[in-house]
Amino acid sequence: MSLSVFWLKDDFRISNNQAIKALIEDKSSEKKTIYIYEKQQYQLCETQKWWLARSLEIFKEKLESLKIMLDVVHENSTKSIKKLITNSSLTRIYWNKSCHINENIIEDDIKKILKDNNIFYKEFEANLLNPVEKIKKDDGTPFKVFTHYWKKAEQIYLKNNDKYNSKIFKNYNQNLTKDKNIEAIYPKKNWYKKFEKYWEPSEEKAKEILDNFIKKSIEHYAINRDIPSVEGTSKLSPYIKFGQISVHQIMQKCLEIKNKKIGYRKYINEIGWREFSHSLLHNFPEMEANNLRKDFDNFKWNKNEKLLFKWKKGLTGYPIVDAGMRELYETGWMHNRVRMITASFLVKHLRIHWLEGEKHFRNTLLDFNIANNVSGWQWVAGTGADAAPYFRIFNPILQGEKFDPSGNYVKKWCPELKNIPNEFLHKPWEMPEALQKEKNIIIGKTYPSPIVKHEEARNSALRAFKELKK
Ligand SMILES: Cc1cc2nc3c(=O)[nH]c(=O)nc-3n(C[C@H](O)[C@H](O)[C@H](O)COP(=O)(O)OP(=O)(O)OC[C@H]3O[C@@H](n4cnc5c(N)ncnc54)[C@H](O)[C@@H]3O)c2cc1C
Numbered sequence: 001m002s003l004s005v006f007w008l009k010d011d012f013r014i015s016n017n018q019a020i021k022a023l024i025e026d027k028s029s030e031k032k033t034i035y036i037y038e039k040q041q042y043q044l045c046e047t048q049k050w051w052l053a054r055s056l057e058i059f060k061e062k063l064e065s066l067k068i069m070l071d072v073v074h075e076n077s078t079k080s081i082k083k084l085i086t087n088s089s090l091t092r093i094y095w096n097k098s099c100h101i102n103e104n105i106i107e108d109d110i111k112k113i114l115k116d117n118n119i120f121y122k123e124f125e126a127n128l129l130n131p132v133e134k135i136k137k138d139d140g141t142p143f144k145v146f147t148h149y150w151k152k153a154e155q156i157y158l159k160n161n162d163k164y165n166s167k168i169f170k171n172y173n174q175n176l177t178k179d180k181n182i183e184a185i186y187p188k189k190n191w192y193k194k195f196e197k198y199w200e201p202s203e204e205k206a207k208e209i210l211d212n213f214i215k216k217s218i219e220h221y222a223i224n225r226d227i228p229s230v231e232g233t234s235k236l237s238p239y240i241k242f243g244q245i246s247v248h249q250i251m252q253k254c255l256e257i258k259n260k261k262i263g264y265r266k267y268i269n270e271i272g273w274r275e276f277s278h279s280l281l282h283n284f285p286e287m288e289a290n291n292l293r294k295d296f297d298n299f300k301w302n303k304n305e306k307l308l309f310k311w312k313k314g315l316t317g318y319p320i321v322d323a324g325m326r327e328l329y330e331t332g333w334m335h336n337r338v339r340m341i342t343a344s345f346l347v348k349h350l351r352i353h354w355l356e357g358e359k360h361f362r363n364t365l366l367d368f369n370i371a372n373n374v375s376g377w378q379w380v381a382g383t384g385a386d387a388a389p390y391f392r393i394f395n396p397i398l399q400g401e402k403f404d405p406s407g408n409y410v411k412k413w414c415p416e417l418k419n420i421p422n423e424f425l426h427k428p429w430e431m432p433e434a435l436q437k438e439k440n441i442i443i444g445k446t447y448p449s450p451i452v453k454h455e456e457a458r459n460s461a462l463r464a465f466k467e468l469k470k
Contacts, residue, residue, distance in 0.1 A: 003088050004028035007081075007095035008035045008070070009103070011126060011243035012055045013203040014062060018124040019094040024066065026092060032069045036080045037185055044362050047332045050192040051366050053185040055201040055242050060179060072181040077106050078113070085117050093119060096126035096243075099278050100370055101285050129157040129247055129275055132282045142283035144385040149279060150272040161251065198331045199238065199366065206245035209236055214253055221263035228324075228335035229408035234267075235333065237367030240274070247271055277375035280385055288374055289355065291383040296390075300464050301353040310451050311346055312360055314413070317443075317450035319426055320400035321345045323413035330413070332366035337403055343380040344394040349457040351464060354381040390465050393458050400426030416446050 006023040014020060023031055035056060042049055060070040073080050084090050093114065098104055107123065114121045125131050135153045136142060143149035186192065213234040217224065224232025239245045250271060257264055284292055291297055310316055314325035324338035334342070339361075346357045354377040361377075362368050378384025382391075404410055407425040411418045417428060419439045424431045429443050429450055436442050443449050 001030060001089045002028040002091040003030045003032065004092040005031075005084070005090060005094070006033045006068070007093055008033050008059070009095065009098055009243075010241065011096045011246075012059045012201070013206075013244055013246065014066070015203065016126075016246050016249050017096065017243075018126060019096045019122075022094040022122060022124075023068070026094075028091060030089075031067075032071060033063055034080070034084065035070065035072045036077045037072060037074050037181075038076060039074065042185075044359065045368055046187050047192065047195075047364050047366050048368055049185050049187045050195050050332075051199070051201050051238055051242060053182050054196075055244070056182045056185070057179070058202045060182070061177070072179060072185075074181060074184065078109055081110050081113060085113070085119060090119055093121045094124070095121075096124045099127040099132065101282050126246060126248075127243065128278055129153065129161075129251060129271070132279055135275075135279055142279065143276070144280075146273065146276050146386045149276050150269065153275055153279075154268070154272060157251070161248070194330065195332050195366070198333075201238070201242065201244060203239075203244045206236060206239035207249075209234065209239070210245060210250060210253055214257065217263075218254070218257070218267055219261060219263045222266045225266065226337045226403055228338050229404055229406060229412070233336065238333070241367045241369050247274070274372060277371040280375055281371040284385075287378060287384070288370060291381075292378055292385055293383050293387075295468065296381075296383040299468050300351070302351040304350065304352065307350045307451055308346075308352055308356055310448070311342070311350060311352075315448045315451075316345065317429065317448040318345065318396040318400075319407075319410040319414055319417060319428065320404060321396055322448075323404075323410045326413040328361075328364050332364065334365070335409075337399075338409075339376065340380055341394055341396060341399050343377060345396055347377075347381045348390070348393045348461045349396070349452050349454070351457075351461055354378060354383065391462060393461060395454060395458075397426045397454065414447070417441060 004023055004026040006020050011017055011019070020033075023033070037052075042052070056070070056072060060072075063070050075083075081093075095107070098107060111121060111123070130153055135149065135156065137148075143152075213236070217232060217234070221232060224230050226232070236245060236250070240247065240250075251268070254264060254268060280292075281287060291299075311321070312325065314322035314329070316322055316325075320338065321342050324334050324342040327338070328334040343354070343357055346352050347354050358373055358377045361373055362370075365373070375384060379387045381387070382389050400410065404426075407417075407420070407422065410425060411420075417425070420428055420431070420441055421435070421439070424435075428441060428447055431439070431441065431443065441447055
């Protein structure tokens, strides 16, 4: 008897998955897939527990159609692999390398154990366009500026990319069988049930979304990507995070477009930003919990639980900020433009540390990944690489007027404002009292008064920034 194993991680797809391809082609008498659930890893990611559990159910069904069993174990990865070696006839194991440095450390430990036990293993590159350590400046140091990084990374990718197998094996069966180890992963509160309305974590769905996006939206992406009320972006981020689709498949599909206009260019650049974030975190792992720019270490952040709570709940009194925070809580996703506005409001208007915002997004985003999240937060806070300078402070009123002029986005997520006249859409507190009564929007009662005044908050942030420079 010999056993070969596919170690499943964030790669819930059959197509374009080199590790599972290796297992399928393997000649062992027994084959299986193992998923190791480390509770610790998901401790602060409540929303993602739903995506993960659902993905496991769907993928299990798919594997069964290929006559491959899926074992979900709740344990620490190293211990679990050691047990597998002791208790089975394990001879070969395959996996796709994680794109996060902390997981790479675990993978390296496991490689050592496998080697010591004479077990064959193969690790494939799958989650980034280029191996993360490959893209360096000519002098061997890491890039800190996106345009320079991407110029080199894109060229190297285009030179080396292979045609990947994009065949989809089978649609999964909707009547999924229960597995108690998967059920135990679901979040304890039923609030996650609403995600089922918005998302289906399968590779078929990811492919369908990509195909539709290329057909209908990529051409207008350069403009529409900034308008949160239209479906102008791909919304593939949680699928990319959990590997229902790979960035290679996305690039391949984009390269097939005959007439590559500005929308294509902009979209590819965003995939480039994902690569850049992963490269940053790989080269500067300390940025997970610290300012990349050390000159910010003495910045005077505010500690204010009450304001932080109102920001999380979407009760700041600034409609574009509140709409974003409520979209996040309801759907587990938020539009990129609004992520920038809400994040800026937290770190500049409320002057609350970016780590607080990072933690909240980590807990509520279905697409959370540490590299993009930390880079996104440090970019907005001005503490990161190639970041927006701290003194450039988004005005939430002007941002709302520019990117949600119709108010469709705000009215969708803050329905109490549905009758507001356009001129007050993004500054409802300016409505005369009589009008408030007429429209049944009573500021301070049916919709909150602003928790800070824009001009005062802006000046206070600029003063704190000036202090830092002394
Ligand atoms: C404060 C803050 C926190 C963020 N946290 C995350 C996070 O945890 N996970 C995450 O995937 N993205 C994060 N982003 C980046 C971005 O907002 C999302 O990737 C994007 O909104 C996902 O929607 P989409 O798939 O429709 O994107 P599209 O516009 O369709 O872009 C396609 C893909 O490119 C990548 N991408 C797009 N924009 C960025 C960007 N600015 N940086 C890096 N990669 C990008 C994503 O993988 C995305 O799915 C964050 C941004 C900010 C400002």
